[in-house]
Amino acid sequence: MTLKEMKVKTFSLIEEYYPDEPNLAEDEDVINKINGVVNQIQMDLMRYRKMPANTEIEINENDDHIIDLSSEIKAYQINKIILKATNGADETYEMIDDVTLEVNEDFVGTIRVFYYRLPKLCKVTFDSDDERQEEDENFTFDLDSSLLEIMPYGIAADLLKMDMISSYGTYFYNRYLELRNSIDSRRTVGSIRFEGGIDV
Numbered sequence: 001m002t003l004k005e006m007k008v009k010t011f012s013l014i015e016e017y018y019p020d021e022p023n024l025a026e027d028e029d030v031i032n033k034i035n036g037v038v039n040q041i042q043m044d045l046m047r048y049r050k051m052p053a054n055t056e057i058e059i060n061e062n063d064d065h066i067i068d069l070s071s072e073i074k075a076y077q078i079n080k081i082i083l084k085a086t087n088g089a090d091e092t093y094e095m096i097d098d099v100t101l102e103v104n105e106d107f108v109g110t111i112r113v114f115y116y117r118l119p120k121l122c123k124v125t126f127d128s129d130d131e132r133q134e135e136d137e138n139f140t141f142d143l144d145s146s147l148l149e150i151m152p153y154g155i156a157a158d159l160l161k162m163d164m165i166s167s168y169g170t171y172f173y174n175r176y177l178e179l180r181n182s183i184d185s186r187r188t189v190g191s192i193r194f195e196g197g198i199d200v
Helices: 003-013 028-046 129-138 145-159 168-181
Strands: 051-059 066-068 075-085 093-095 100-103 109-117
Touching (some): 003 028, 003 145, 145 168
Antiparallel strands (some): 051 109, 075 109, 093 100
16 A cells, blocks of 8 residues: 555545645645654554564674664564574574674674564655655555554544544544454464374
C-alpha cells in the first residue's frame, strides 16, 4: 500500500477526502499533521507484530570488537546472535546495552544478528506540494497488510483527538484499540510431525 492510498482511506473515514485537491484534503492542519501521525501509528503497530530481519557482520583481525548495531542495522529489538569464528577463537560476546555488542577480542569471523527491525518512516516536512505528492505516490509501507487495514483508524483518532464538538476522535480511538488488540502476533503456527511411530 502506498502513502497516498493510506491518506485516501483515512481522509475518507473522517470525511476530509477531496480527490480533486492536490493534497487530497482541504484542511491545512490535517495535511500538515498526517505524515507525522502515520509514523507514530506505524511505530505503535510494529510492536504488536514485530518485523523479523537478519544480517551478517564480518569481523577481521584489526576491526573494533565493540559494535554499535544501531549503525549497522535499524533494529527495534535484538532476538538472537550467532558467532562463527574462522580462527578458532572463543565465540563469546556480551551485550553492553540494547544495541551495543562486544565480542571476544581475539574473535575473527562472522556475526549473524537476528533482530526485529523498525519500519520505514515517511517524510514529515516538504519544500513544495510537488515533493509531497511525489512522496505520496512513491512511499510504500512495509508492514503486514492486516496492520495496514488497522492504521487508518489510529490515524483518524489522532487527527481528531482535539475535536471537542463531536466524539469522532473517541470513536476512532476505541475502534483502533479494539482492532489492535485482536492482532495475532504469530507469523507462523508451529507444528510437529512424527514419522515411524514412537515407543512409549
